[in-house]
Amino acid sequence: MNIVLMGYMGSGKSLIGNKLADKMKLEYLDLDDYIENQEKNTISKIFEEKGEIYFRKQESRYLKEVLEKQNNSVISLGGGTPCFAGNLEIIKESEKAKSIYLKTSLDQLTKRLFAERDKRPLISHLSTVDLLNDFIRKHLFERSFYYNQADHNIITDDREPDQISEEIITLLF
Template sequence: MNIVLMGYMGSGKSLVGRDLAAKIKLNYLDLDDFIENQEKKSIRKIFDDKGEIYFRKKESLYLKEVLETYKNTIISLGGGTPCFAGNLQTIANNENAKSIYLQTSLDELTKRLFAERDKRPLISHITTSDELKDFVRKHLFERSFYYNQADYKVITDQKSEDQISKEIKAFLF
């Protein structure tokens, strides 16, 4: 079985994915890292050089490849992955994949992301917490339709990656 983690940036997909993989002895794969390795450039550079449409097409192809070739793997998606190119349907149609939405509140996301905005190209230009909150609110409104179609949902606010991993493990096994 593959476990696919989805949610907005800052929801903990990478941290939880690594922690959960270690706890249940599965492999771990970050889809953005996989894309960067395959394309031999950063996600930011791909966007800058070829644009979002090119990136989303490649993201969809690589997601299909990962789901078809990797087994017993925790897969962390990019925040937008489930929202484009039929990717959510690709995950849902894969009988060996279970999807989990790491749901994080607007306030919690704003707090987490404001502290690390310099490391995230999408929000590095934002200078105030209120501006970031508005930015995240808009994206959550657009993306929650997709995220909420996951097989399972885990609320991450005020929980450590260990607590979230244990919660996921409890309903999967």
Template sequence: MNIVLVGYMGSGKSTIGRKLSEILDFNYFDLDDYIQSKEGMTISEIFKTNGEIYFRKIESLYLKEVLEIQNVVLSLGGGTPCYGLNMDMITKSKNSKSIYLKTSIPILAKRLEKEKSGRPLISHLKTEEQLIEFIGKHLFERSVFYGQSDLIINTDDKSAHDVVEEIIMTLF
């Protein structure tokens, strides 16, 4: 079985993914890291050099590649489920369960405020209000994709350990 974690940036996909893979003794993949290692460039460099259309094409290709591996915990980029047929590919994968780590806008804003400089998508936002509005707009647009997940787990007021435990109890 593969476990695919979806959710907005700051929802805990990487943290939960690593912990989950350790407990289950599964391989852990972060799709963005996987793409960077395969392409030999950062995501930003891929966008600058080849453009977004190229990036979305290879993102889909590498998603398919990782989904074919057995016993994987895979963390996706926040936008990955929203492009092309990516979410369709995930939901139709016979050996995969998708989990949406649902996190409220105030919690996401609080987490992301601390990491703004390291996240190009939000680094230009000056105020907390702008950040909240940006997150809200994105979540509204993406909710139709995230909502197709096999399992939705609300992460608000839960530790990473609690979320991992809930995933394991629900899936196994």
């Protein structure tokens, strides 16, 4: 089985994914890292040089590839992955994938992301906490329809990554 982590950027998918893979002795794969390796370019540069449409097409292609090739892995998706190009259906139709939505509050996401916005192409242009908060609020409204279709939803606010990974293990086994 592959455990697929989804959620908004800053929800802890990479951190929790690594912890979960360690605890379960599984391979860990970050889809964004996989895309960067395959494209031999950073996500930021891909967005800048080829645009979001190109990126989303490649993201879908690589998601299919990863779900077909990986077994017994923890896979962290990009924040928008389940919301584009039929990717949610690809995940749901995969017989060997269980999806987990790491649900994080707007305030928590704003706090986490403001400090690291320079590293994230979708929010790097937002110069104030209020602008970032409004941006995230809009995205969460649009994306929650997709995220909430995960097999399991886990609230991450005020919880340690170890607690969250233990909850995932308990839910799945």
